[in-house]
Amino acid sequence: MTTVDFNSIDVVEKNSDTTRPQRRPEWIKVRxxxxxxxxxxxxxxxxxxxxxxCEEAMCPNIAECWGAGTxxxxxxxxxxxxxxxxxxxxxxxxxxxxxxxxxxxxxxVRKMNLRHVVITSVNRDExxxxxxxxxxxxxxxxxxxxxxxxxxxLIPDFKGSEQALKIVMDARPEILNHNVxxxxxxxxxxxxxxxxxxxxxxxxxxxxxxxDVLTKSGIMVGLGETFDEVVHVIRDLVQIGxxxxxxxxxxxxxxxxxxxxxxxLPQEFEEFSRIGKELGFKWVExxxxxxxxxxxxxxxxxxxxxxxxxxxxxxxxx
Numbered sequence: 001m002t003t004v005d006f007n008s009i010d011v012v013e014k015n016s017d018t019t020r021p022q023r024r025p026e027w028i029k030v031r032x033x034x035x036x037x038x039x040x041x042x043x044x045x046x047x048x049x050x051x052x053x054c055e056e057a058m059c060p061n062i063a064e065c066w067g068a069g070t071x072x073x074x075x076x077x078x079x080x081x082x083x084x085x086x087x088x089x090x091x092x093x094x095x096x097x098x099x100x101x102x103x104x105x106x107x108x109v110r111k112m113n114l115r116h117v118v119i120t121s122v123n124r125d126e127x128x129x130x131x132x133x134x135x136x137x138x139x140x141x142x143x144x145x146x147x148x149x150x151x152x153x154l155i156p157d158f159k160g161s162e163q164a165l166k167i168v169m170d171a172r173p174e175i176l177n178h179n180v181x182x183x184x185x186x187x188x189x190x191x192x193x194x195x196x197x198x199x200x201x202x203x204x205x206x207x208x209x210x211x212d213v214l215t216k217s218g219i220m221v222g223l224g225e226t227f228d229e230v231v232h233v234i235r236d237l238v239q240i241g242x243x244x245x246x247x248x249x250x251x252x253x254x255x256x257x258x259x260x261x262x263x264x265l266p267q268e269f270e271e272f273s274r275i276g277k278e279l280g281f282k283w284v285e286x287x288x289x290x291x292x293x294x295x296x297x298x299x300x301x302x303x304x305x306x307x308x309x310x311x312x313x314x315x316x317x318x
Contacts, residue, residue: 025263028249028288072118072154072293073105075138076131080122084191086181086220088253089122097124102137110145116297117142118177120154125193130158132167139171148311150174150300152216154292157198162205169209174300174307175244176206177216177292180237183229190223190258204240212306214282214299216244218292223250224261227268234276244283244299245276248290264288 074089076097083091109117119138124131132155139151152175158164169176184196199217207215217237221230230247237245247269252260269286276284283299300307 024251028251028263072120073108074120074122075101075105076121076124076134078122081125082123082191082193084181084194085258086190086223086250086253088257094122094124094126097127097131097134099134099137102134102141105138106141106145109142109149114146114149116150116152116300117146118152118154118293118296120177120292121156123156123193125159128161128164129167130156130161130164132158132164135168136171139168139173150297150304150307152177152293152296152300154179155202157194157202160195160198160201165202165205166209169206169213172210172213174304175214175216175296176203176210177218177244178202178206179218179246179292180233181218181220182223183219183225183233185229186223186225200236200240203237203242207241212304214243214303215241216246216292216299217242218246218248220248220250221264222260222262223258230272231275234272234279234281238276238279238281243281243303245281245285246290246292246294247272247276247284247286248294249288 077094078090079092079094080087080089081091081094105119119135121131121135135153135155139153142149142151151173153168153173154177155165155168157178178199180196180199181194182190187194187196203215203217206213219230219233234245249264249269250258250260252258266288269288269290273284273286276286282303285294
């Protein structure tokens with residue numbers, strides 16, 4: 001077998017004008033969002049004063065996911081208290097929490113007749129609980145109005161607060177997701193108000209609190225990390241019991257965001273997947289356009305015996 005030194009690959013050189021997004025290679029193609037279902041969901045979000053991370057974070061899979069009638073909801077407003085260099089969500093002083101939002105969200109889930117919903121949020125560092133009670137209320141209300149709908153929450157680190165995390169875990173989502181996003185060396189550059197230790201503690205504590213709840217994390221590549229550094233993070237996540245891993249290519253949202261250092265080759269993503277599975281992850285999604293919620297419904301139905309026992313759902317390989 002031929003051995004490839006992935007750390008030596010330079011797929012696309014960094015642009016001399018670091019403020020200008022690079023031309024995307026042929027293996028990264030994003031379809032412009034259109035279609036009847038897409039328009040319906042966009043109108044529904046606006047009518048219920050809801051936000052989706054699909055729109056706010058300019059997700060490259062928005063056409064595919066919305067066209068299939070699924071979406072990742074962004075709760076607690078559209079303004080974040082942190083200023084990460086990769087994220088297109090605006091930074092500033094957020095409005096007060098809207099305690100009626102969980103009801104509107106649950107009604108939207110019912111109207112869309114979702115089988116799986118992903119709920120994420122902006123950071124709310126102005127609150128000691130980080131807004132954790134809103135997550136718990138959303139989970140509870142969805143369970144009431146849409147029985148059988150599996151729920152994934154993609155949470156902030158709550159600054160490492162176990163008390164805030166426990167509020168979410170006591171509501172028992174099917175998947176607890178927190179993305180590490182990058183390698184330890186680049187944390188200060190990529191997400192200066194976050195800490196690698198907080199990220200690991202969030203995932204470790206979640207598994208300790210509710211061992212049968214699936215835990216999940218994700219990494220972006222293309223921000224200047226080495227292949228070996230990514231593998232190091234993969235090992236860290238396995239060691240603390242994370243079940244599901246996602247790895248995708250960082251795409252620069254605009255000229256004001258961090259530049260892409262390089263695009264990874266499809267075979268590099270395949271190698272990450274092989275390594276992750278070999279080390280012990282139950283599920284790995286690794287590809288140029290993979291994002292946190294990609295194929296999340298299938299992950300629950302294959303990996304959660306408790307969910308299948310409760311709802312009689314059978315996983316079908318797609």
